[in-house]
Structures are given as C-alpha cells and as structure tokens.
Amino acid sequence: MSLYSPVRQGRSSLVVIADDLSGAAECAAVLPGCRRILLDPAVPVRPGETPVIDLDSRRCSPAGAARLVTRAVRRHAPTGARLLKKADSLLRGRFAAETSALAAGASGLVVALAVPAAGRTVRDGVVRLHGVPLHHTDAWRAERAPVPRSVAEALGGARTTVVPLERVRAGAPRLALCLRSALAAGATAVCDAETDTDLDAVAEAALRLPPTVRMAGAGGLAAALGRLSGPAAPRTVTGPAPGEPRPVVVVVGTAHPGSVAQIAQLTRHGARHTALSAASLLGTADGGTRTASAPARPDRAPVTVLSIAGTGTVDRSAAPHLARALARTVARGLPEDADLVLTGGETARSVLDELAVTSLLPIGQVHPGAVHCRTADGRGVVTRPGGYGGPDSLLRMVDALRTGRGRAPQTPHPSDGGAP
Structure with missing residues (x-):
C-alpha cells in the first residue's frame, strides 16, 4: 500500500505488542477498547477487540526477542x-532488535517514546528524564x-529522521x-514530544x-491513541462478592532505591x-534443592510485603533466576482469596506464570x-513498573484492592511522577 493511499482515520483496529507485563498493563489501562491483556500470544483475538499482548521478551536474547515480535x-x-510495539520509555530491553523486527515488511515506522506524566520527554531525538538527557542520569545503573x-x-544504526517539536506542533495534517x-x-x-498534546498530534498524524505504517512507543503514545479512539462502554468486570477485605500480598521485585x-x-x-x-x-531457581525462607502464614496478615534483601550485591545476570x-x-x-500487588514486569509475569x-x-x-x-477467577492484581510512583505508591495500590477502587482520580496526585 502506498503511503499516499487514502485511509480513513481510525478505520483499522489496533493490536499492541509489549515486551513485559507492566508495560502491557500500562497500555491496556489507557486504551478504552482493550478488554484483555493476553499472556499467551497464541490465544485467538476476537473480531473488533483491541488486545494488548505481553510477549515477555524483555528477558530474551536480542535474537529471541526479535523472533517473538516477528511471529x-x-x-x-x-x-x-495497526500495530503498536510498546517500548520502554528509557530505551531499556531489546529495543533495537524488536523495532527492527517490527519494521520488517512495513511501509514505515513511527517512534514516539515520551511519557510526560512520568517526566520522560524527547527533544532533538534525545530521551530526557525530568529535562536531563538520559545519558546524564543514573537510570541505567542496573x-x-x-x-x-x-x-x-x-x-542500532537504523536510518532515522528526527521530527522536531516545531514540526510536531504544526498540526496533524502537516x-x-x-x-x-x-x-x-x-x-x-x-x-x-514534551506534552500530551504533542503525543496527540503524533498519534493523529500516524x-x-x-x-x-507501524508504531513503536511508550505508554504516552498508547494513551494518545486511546484519547483519539473516544469513550468506550464501561468495562464490566465481575469480582468477588462484597464482604470483608481480602488479604493482599505485595511482591516487590525491583532493586530501585525508591522501593525502600x-x-x-x-x-x-x-x-x-x-x-x-x-x-x-537463588538456591531454589532452575531445579535447585534449597528452600527460600518464607514468612510464617502470610495469609493471616491483612497485608504482607515480600521483597529481596541485598539485591544491590547480586549480579544483574542473576535477576531472572531471582524473579x-x-x-x-x-x-x-x-491463599486462594488473596489479591496481589506486583512491581517490576519480570517479577509480575513470573508470579502469574x-x-x-x-x-x-x-x-x-x-x-x-x-x-x-x-484474573478470570476473580483475583485482584495491581502491576507497576519497578521505578514508578512516589513514596505512597504501594500504599495506594493496596488501597485500590482493599476498597475496590480501580480508577485513579482525574486530577493528578502529587506523587504520581515516575522515578527513573
């Protein structure tokens, strides 16, 4: 199809492909037409739905991640x-391999990585975290x-053209x-892009x-596509019968300092x-015989938090085994009636697997x-990337499960900014 073929805006359905579960959930939450996050890429997609598919490719080799995207x-x-490949806003993961696989056979690729709500912007083709170029921050310390x-x-050397802010702000037709x-x-x-309005223009132009023409972007681009799609019918989700709050188990799988x-x-x-x-x-990973020390009867506590001690001294290559x-x-x-808070996409996916x-x-x-x-059997799950949220992030996530509130207020909370 020519780039100049007449195509009516919004005519095609959207399929989102993510590399980890927290990113997949982030996209699903802002796309009104999404009713399912699929953890199995082979599950059939229903006609007219907007699925978000977690390939769980973040922990693959570059070649393995590319194969999953190609499939x-x-x-x-x-x-x-239309295909949107969810990418990490800080360029982590198998970004080059996955975008190359996404672009293969396409008539073009549009990349937009800004997430203004989390302080992540792009100017002159450089990702910035709260205004500071990514390579001048410690966001890649792990x-x-x-x-x-x-x-x-x-x-990775692909031919690129930076579309500067003045072009982005010239209006969708231009x-x-x-x-x-x-x-x-x-x-x-x-x-x-530095604002949601910039991302709206990119989405409308795309x-x-x-x-x-395929798209690669972070949650900000997914949110812009969601805003353009218009309101959808409220999501009807059947949950447990009202009663006493269910126990909540919080699993913190990130080494980010903010988690403390x-x-x-x-x-x-x-x-x-x-x-x-x-x-x-690590003694229990991959068939090991040792048993990790578990908290005594975590199901008896209203809220139990499990984290990993001493992650700063563990080699990065051991992270998948730890998860x-x-x-x-x-x-x-x-316990069967416990709800879950899971931070870090790799940890979240491992627990659900x-x-x-x-x-x-x-x-x-x-x-x-x-x-x-x-989940299909009624368990509540809140996921979040490891470095997001302020000091009260986990508290708010637990509160959402124990009170049944699923949606955030329309006004921003002071601690909503994402950490690196």
Missing part, C-alpha cells in the same frame, strides 16, 4: 490491524550495556506530510497513514514485611503506570 507481526499484520545517547543510537516524507525516504521517524521508602509507608500502616535472602532464593525463585515462593504460600494465569481483565489505573486488573 506476532506475522499473526496480526495480515488482519489489517543495565550492563552503556546508555544510548539518542534514540537513533538505541536503534505532521502527517512530514512523516510521509521521512518514511518515503526509507527512514524511521523519531518524534520529539493514523492518517496506512495501517502498513514505598515499603516503609506500607509497614507504617500495619503491613508485615519480610525480606527474603537472595542467596536462599522466578521469588515467584515460586509466593505461589507456594498464596506460576499461578497459570494466561489473561488479565484491565479495570483502570491507580496512578500512572500502576494498573488494576482482575
């Missing part, structure tokens, strides 16, 4: 759906690779012409292009916290990045 593209592109200095560098020009020249269009303050807020409000030894957890071992420990002692959960029903946001969902 998803081959499965959904022939349906005529990564083994050097931090990319630009989106183009993160794309921006669409700019995108067409860049894509026709064989370049990936990397769009600057929708003026044929569905064979977040756990402290919960314990000050009566939560019981157990920090599990990384050494004992799986922590998930096994949680699944062994989890242990519980044989293959799909989630999104309910809404607790705060930006923190998403309230429900």
Whole structure:
C-alpha cells in the first residue's frame, strides 16, 4: 500500500505488542477498547477487540526477542490491524532488535517514546528524564550495556529522521506530510514530544497513514491513541462478592532505591514485611534443592510485603533466576482469596506464570503506570513498573484492592511522577 493511499482515520483496529507485563498493563489501562491483556500470544483475538499482548521478551536474547515480535507481526499484520510495539520509555530491553523486527515488511515506522506524566520527554531525538538527557542520569545503573545517547543510537544504526517539536506542533495534517516524507525516504521517524498534546498530534498524524505504517512507543503514545479512539462502554468486570477485605500480598521485585521508602509507608500502616535472602532464593531457581525462607502464614496478615534483601550485591545476570525463585515462593504460600500487588514486569509475569494465569481483565489505573486488573477467577492484581510512583505508591495500590477502587482520580496526585 502506498503511503499516499487514502485511509480513513481510525478505520483499522489496533493490536499492541509489549515486551513485559507492566508495560502491557500500562497500555491496556489507557486504551478504552482493550478488554484483555493476553499472556499467551497464541490465544485467538476476537473480531473488533483491541488486545494488548505481553510477549515477555524483555528477558530474551536480542535474537529471541526479535523472533517473538516477528511471529506476532506475522499473526496480526495480515488482519489489517495497526500495530503498536510498546517500548520502554528509557530505551531499556531489546529495543533495537524488536523495532527492527517490527519494521520488517512495513511501509514505515513511527517512534514516539515520551511519557510526560512520568517526566520522560524527547527533544532533538534525545530521551530526557525530568529535562536531563538520559545519558546524564543514573537510570541505567542496573543495565550492563552503556546508555544510548539518542534514540537513533538505541536503534542500532537504523536510518532515522528526527521530527522536531516545531514540526510536531504544526498540526496533524502537516505532521502527517512530514512523516510521509521521512518514511518515503526509507527512514524511521523519531518524534520529539514534551506534552500530551504533542503525543496527540503524533498519534493523529500516524493514523492518517496506512495501517502498513507501524508504531513503536511508550505508554504516552498508547494513551494518545486511546484519547483519539473516544469513550468506550464501561468495562464490566465481575469480582468477588462484597464482604470483608481480602488479604493482599505485595511482591516487590525491583532493586530501585525508591522501593525502600514505598515499603516503609506500607509497614507504617500495619503491613508485615519480610525480606527474603537472595542467596536462599537463588538456591531454589532452575531445579535447585534449597528452600527460600518464607514468612510464617502470610495469609493471616491483612497485608504482607515480600521483597529481596541485598539485591544491590547480586549480579544483574542473576535477576531472572531471582524473579522466578521469588515467584515460586509466593505461589507456594498464596491463599486462594488473596489479591496481589506486583512491581517490576519480570517479577509480575513470573508470579502469574506460576499461578497459570494466561489473561488479565484491565479495570483502570491507580496512578500512572500502576494498573488494576482482575484474573478470570476473580483475583485482584495491581502491576507497576519497578521505578514508578512516589513514596505512597504501594500504599495506594493496596488501597485500590482493599476498597475496590480501580480508577485513579482525574486530577493528578502529587506523587504520581515516575522515578527513573
């Protein structure tokens, strides 16, 4: 299909492909048409639905991640759906490999990585965190690779054209012409954006292009597409019968320093916290025989917090083993009526895999990045990327489960900014 073929805006359905569960949930919460987060890419997509599919590719090798994206593209592109690849706003994960696989066979790729609500913007093709270029922050402190200095560098040498703010703010019709020009020249269009209005313009311009043009972006672009899609019917989710609040188990799988303050807020409000030894957890991974120390009868406490002690001294390569071992420990002692708060996409996915959960029903946001969902059997689950939220983030997530509130207020909360 030519880049100049007449395509009516919004005519095609949307399929979102994510590399981790917290990112998938983040997109699902802001897309009014999304009714399912699929943890199994082979699950059939219903006609007319807007699925968000978690490929769980963050922990794969670059080649493995590319294969997963290629399979998803081959499965959904022939349906005529528009494809959005959820990317990490700080360029982590297998960004180059996955965007290359996404672009294969497409008539172009539009990239928009800003998440203004979390202080993540793009200017001159450089990702900025609260105004500071990414490579001048410590946001990649847990990564083994050097931090990319630009989106183009993160794309691994692919030909790119930066679409500057003045072009983005010239209006959707002019921006669409700019995108067409860049894509026709064989370049990936990397769009600057500092506000939600900028992202709305990018989304509207991208929708003026044929569905064979694909998009890669963070939750901010997904939210812009959601705003353009208009209101949808309220999500009807059947939950447990009213009664006493269910116990909540909070699993903190991130090594981010902000998690310490977040756990402290919960314990000050009566939560019981157990920090599990990384050494004992690693002894249970991949068929090990040792057993991690688990808290005594966590189901008897209204709120139990499990975290990993000493993560700062554990080699980064051990993180996947830690996530799986922590998930096994949680699944062994989890009561059937307990709800879950899961931070860190890898940890969240590992826990749900242990519980044989293959799909989630999104309910809404607790705060930006923190998403309230429900499993098919009625268990409440709130997920969140590891570094998001202020000191009261976990407290608000637990409160959403125990009070049944699934949607965040329309006005921003003072602590909603995402941490690196």
